[in-house]
Amino acid sequence: MPEKGDSVLERVRCNLCGADDTAPVTEIDGFHIVRCRQCGLIYVNPRYREELLQRIYTETYYDHDGIQNGLEFFGYDNYLEDEENIRITFAKRLKTIERYATKGKLLDIGCATGFFLDLAKSRGWEVVGSEVSEFSVRYAREKLGLDVRLGTLRDLQFDAQSFDVITMWDVIEHVPDPIGELQEVRRILRDGGLLSIITPDVGSLVARFLGSRWEEFRRVREHVYFFSRRTMTEALRKVGFEVLRIEHADKVFCLGPAMHRLKYYTWDGMLTNTATRWVYKLGLDKIRININPFTKMTVYARKQK
Numbered sequence: 041m042p043e044k045g046d047s048v049l050e051r052v053r054c055n056l057c058g059a060d061d062t063a064p065v066t067e068i069d070g071f072h073i074v075r076c077r078q079c080g081l082i083y084v085n086p087r088y089r090e091e092l093l094q095r096i097y098t099e100t101y102y103d104h105d106g107i108q109n110g111l112e113f114f115g116y117d118n119y120l121e122d123e124e125n126i127r128i129t130f131a132k133r134l135k136t137i138e139r140y141a142t143k144g145k146l147l148d149i150g151c152a153t154g155f156f157l158d159l160a161k162s163r164g165w166e167v168v169g170s171e172v173s174e175f176s177v178r179y180a181r182e183k184l185g186l187d188v189r190l191g192t193l194r195d196l197q198f199d200a201q202s203f204d205v206i207t208m209w210d211v212i213e214h215v216p217d218p219i220g221e222l223q224e225v226r227r228i229l230r231d232g233g234l235l236s237i238i239t240p241d242v243g244s245l246v247a248r249f250l251g252s253r254w255e256e257f258r259r260v261r262e263h264v265y266f267f268s269r270r271t272m273t274e275a276l277r278k279v280g281f282e283v284l285r286i287e288h289a290d291k292v293f294c295l296g297p298a299m300h301r302l303k304y305y306t307w308d309g310m311l312t313n314t315a316t317r318w319v320y321k322l323g324l325d326k327i328r329i330n331i332n333p334f335t336k337m338t339v340y341a342r343k344q345k
């Protein structure tokens with residue numbers, strides 16, 4: 041990412057209510073996270089321009105140690121190595137989706153390497169993915185033989201009412217215009233169709249307790265909007281969705297990598313590192329655990345006519 045400066049940054053109004061009236065929440069690496077005084081939406085302002093926001097998602101995004109070109113951001117530690125855990129997590133989510141929707145055509149926005157699509161396809165769904173990372177699109181097409189399109193949702197212009205289910209996991213916090221994105225989702229989803237969103241919950245106890253140490257805030261270069269249950273519900277209502285259910289998202293991890301991540305949340309890094317070393321030494325690192333950090337929300341919403 042380029043150095044900060046007027047030419048690469050832009051100031052934006054509140055995406056949810058259009059006001060330009062904010063109070064500071066926190067500051068991370070010179071980026072200001074603010075809260076709209078009118079509606080409560082939390083966002084980064086000013087932030088990187090749209091075209092720069094998209095440049096992050098290269099191959100290294102899915103496999104790196106959190107540092108690129110000397111600038112710290114996060115991405116995923118090692119997405120491909122974590123495949124099996126990711127698939128277990130996705131299988132649980134698909135089960136919930138199947139409770140609310142009849143099998144048909146499914147679009148996964150920001151599908152990454154396509155693991156969820158692959159799983160849904162094996163269970164009889166007709167699947168399409170969209171993704172802005174060229175590396176991921178190539179992987180999904182070549183290794184998994186999936187129909188994954190390169191580009192933003194707006195670029196791709198899917199037909200109106202062409203999907204029964206749309207999933208948008210760990211995506212909406214990255215997009216420059218979430219309300220516009222939800223309107224586009226609504227257009228391409230059939231009436232009564234199901235939308236599932238996963239995004240950090242800025243109203244969660246963890247977020248409030250950790251403040252500027254919260255990992256989701258620290259990804260300030262890639263995360264530009266932070267929804268709470270309330271602002272997410274309001275955004276969906278405004279665009280024409282009825283929220284069916286909101287829950288905290290859990291995820292299956294191996295103990296080793298989970299310990300690695302713990303260092304972002306703890307004050308005593310030494311203690312955590314020692315504990316992590318012991319986990320590996322004792323061969324416990326591959327033990328599978330289901331963690332619910334109560335920091336992300338999973339939303340299920342139905343398109344209203």
Ligand SMILES: [Zn+2]
Pocket residue numbers: 054055056057058059076077078079080081
């Ligand atoms: Zn607002």
